[in-house]
Amino acid sequence: MKRLFRLMMIAAGSRGERFLASLRASLLGSLAQAAAYGALIGLIHELAQPDIDSTTAWTWFLAFLLLYALEALCRLGELRFQYEDWARVMSDLRLGLGEKLRAMPLRELEKRSAGDLSTLVGGNVSYASMGASHIAFLFVQAVVVPVVVVLIVLVVDWRVGLVLLATLPAALPFVRGIQRRAGTGLRATNTADGAAASRIVEYVQGLPVLRAAGQVGESSRRLDAALKHQTHVMSESQKSLTTPSIIAIAAVQLAIVAAVAVGAALVLDASLSAPLLAALAVAAVKLAEPLVTATTMIAVFELSEASLERIQEVMESEPLPVGDPEARIDRFDIAFEDVEFHYHPDDPEPVLDRISFTLPARSLTALVGPSGSGKTTISKLITRYADPDSGTVRIGGTDLCQVAPTEIYRHVAVVFQDVYLFDDTIRANIAMARPDATDDEVEAAARAANVHEFVSRLPRGYDTRVGEIGGALSGGERQRVSIARAILKDAPIVLLDEPTAALDSGSEVAVQQAIDALVAHKTVLVIAHRLSTVTGADQILVIDRGQVAERGTHTELLTAQGRYADMWAAQTGARRWRVAASGT
Template identity: 45%
Template sequence: MSMVQPQITPLRETWRQLMTSARSRAPRLRACLIGLAVAAAAQGLALACLMPLFRALIPAPRWPAALPWLVVMTVLMLASILLRWWAQGFDYRGDMVQNTHELRTALGRQLRRIPLEQLQDKRAGEVNATLLGSVDENLSYLLTVANMMAHALITPVVVALAALWFDWRMGVLLLLVFPLLIPLYRWRRPAYGRGMRMLADAQERTSADILEYTQGLPVLRSACCTGEKAQQLQAGFLHLQAIQTIGQKKGTKPNLVLATVMELAILLVVLLGALFVIQGTLDVALLAALLVIAVRFSEPLATFVLYAKIIDLIEAALGKISALLAIAPLPMQALVPVPQRFDIRFEGVTFHYASAANPALRELNASLPARSLTALVGTSGSGKTTITRLLMRHADPQAGRITIGGVDIRAIAPETLNALISTVFQDVYLFDDTILANIRMARPDATDEEVQTAARAAHCHEFVTRLPEAYLTRVGDIGGRLSGGERQRISIARAMLKNAPIVILDEPTAALDTESEVAVQAAIDALVRERTVIVIAHRLSTIAAADQILVIEDGHVAEQGRHAALLARAGRYSAMWQAQQRAKNWHVGR
């Protein structure tokens, strides 16, 4: 199985990304990391005090000479502990929690700015993994790992520099051993980096698979595709297992080599020190002090590169966060006042999805008069939904322009444009909240009375009052506790409360039974009065009274006119109409 090898981010770039993600807490985080470095240096000086202290105690104790060094070592150790305690306060004093909150808030703002065309290409579970997992991985381990690495790098180097003062040979040997970590780390870092990125990608994919599996469980059960038969989910689990297994197998031998090299290097320093003592050129007290120091550093040095793996985990998380934040919003033209009329024009609009081979729209021209009902009909994939998405500015066309009241929608602030358009989709999405809250989303400042007035107009007040808690009844995940017709009427009530001058209807009655369709159609009739309405229609009988019908074919307007005129033309629309009329007479037989 071939995989694209991800690029390893330079440490300088990782530092920049880290400070950027720390946002308002960046100065505090920088100070804490510097504090950990100073604490590690203070500990190194404290350990270096063992060399003069042992000289004062071996072979015969000389307490007047030993006491000052004991006091200095104690003060330095206390200073190191206090500094480390203060620096790691970034975690337990609330800075880290505040930072992750700010970062998630920034990512939330970015989600509102991202072109929806690009967001629709991402699976919900992948976005969820970035917002939750990557943000937590960004800082949760940072101070702990930084503390370990500082004590594995800075503390030994400070001790080695101090050893130069007492015996230059031992100081040089220590300075040769301790910096050996750097080339060893650089040797293993690319492999660790690739492994962590592959693992992060696999976990993100698995998170998306689990979310998709959970949401689609009713369909999977009906298709007998649960458990081991859920092939996509099982494939994701196997992929994650393979990545973890590869990481364990490939990392075992190099990790043992690294640990062994560092242990042997420290042992070599001790053996050479013993040789110098035998030769009479090294004080035995100094060797004893170095033995204590070597024991103190052997484990941190041997496991340093393993600690550094977490840096690559943080780096992978930073990369995903940076990639999401780097998506540019749609460009804005110079803003103009809110349009005062609501006719819509598509002028030479050409649009090509990034992942598609052919354009979805080709030089489309259309004029939708204000306070009229325009129906879009055509085969699946002809471009009907793309027209409405471009009007709502989920993306911008590569050529041409779209205007409302003569104003290019690229010159209308996104919040203003959203306020001008209400949408009723075929597949209604309700949030797991109360009915009152789901309707009020359209206008958060609306009173309870205004919400109920919209509900009555949408013909849903009667069924809502029959529920156990009426308007305070929770609708369940995606509105699962309500029927399709009930969900649809709540979405229409939401649109009526919004009271936007432009309404988009995406075949809202297509999946309903006859009784629900009658109620929903009555609600729609109330919604569309005195508004500019666009209807995506599949059942042509529902739009026979439209002011104009646009037949969309291969991304352009193939036919245009009223129902009777299009039938008389005997073209594409007439053929579609005849086909649906024949389908009405079809029945199941034996």
């Protein structure tokens, strides 16, 4: 009971007091319902007497009516919470999860798949909130009514009551078995549901690739395996509950049969009247109904608790610590000082190995180097994706560990290679950078980013919806919209993760012009794979195995004849490469 009550209160959240009031109403209503059975037994007993006392009979009848009227009023209190507050409980849980996910370090957030988070915020919240709504009140009724009815039966005839008391506990071990197996099975089901949801999201988003690889439909092995595993886990969970559920319900029904059999023997022995036995049998049946309901509800409660455990895991996650909540950034040079960073504590080698460099304010720095060398990690640490394992990252001389992430985000704009647009209008996607921006300001940013040109050709202009992940636009158009968003934000620090790498030459020119408008008079860090795009950088850092292997301007690095010169030679040589037609 303590565990279930804790579950209900956590799920109710800020509406805990209203939930408690409704729970008290449910308790009073259940007591009134059980007492009404007692009044009914008293009425039947009086009507079975040779000389009926009408005053006594009417008294029992009025008591019966009043108790049922009280129960009805109490049930209204339950319904008020169920219909007015249940949706709000779910909304509060989802909003709370949203706040936690926004504050969660990106390093932790990346460990969770989109499908898993969708299951968490969707199904898990619904199941958890059920524990503080319909099921909670049914459970109170399922516990209170049988206890009071057994006490009434003991008062009316202690022998029949003792039979009920002796036989009902036989169901308890099987009820506990249901609880244990349901808990284990439902937690496994939750995990399988999250995995299946992730594979479905992956499947839908990757359909073009799957079609090209011939992996659509039944041949999509990853999705097929996840769905089969989900089906297997659900099936095994249900099978494990079948036997204990049947035995628990049978034990309750046998208790009723035994009580009626004893009562029948007493009637034959003239120790009990037949009408009174009928009344006791009705009470015993009423006792069985909530007990059987409770047996089936245990699995649902375990589902609620399993869901709540997943929610609590997120709700208890700690945001990045902030050394000084009042710290502000007012200068925009960037410095890495002996920074070491591992993505996982058990990684044998760090991604960044005591790396140090400085990005002067209002300068353009390019990071080049092989894949996996640590370039993207550097850009992530500037946005406080995570804190270094050792060393310091500073903006304007301020240690980022002292600064709230929101303060950092105010001053940094990021343009990724893989652009994510929301399924909304072009105007709304640009205005996300500054929700209070006017239409004129949005259009000015769009013009600077070469967005206005293609938007003006669209039938609905800036009110055109871009589709899921921006799928209604081309790659170059999506990239320009994301740059317009960054221009509108007008942040003094700009991070570019090779925004032109996947574009055709025509789109690349338009995007490069948009970037030129974005980076003017900013502190800019660009991750570059095409060295030709960064020849004018103020400094180029060659990153290799988490360290700065070389630094300098394009000319200085070519003169040094080191790694950069080799990379430049390889790329310029590749431009002359051609596919030769094979002979026949």
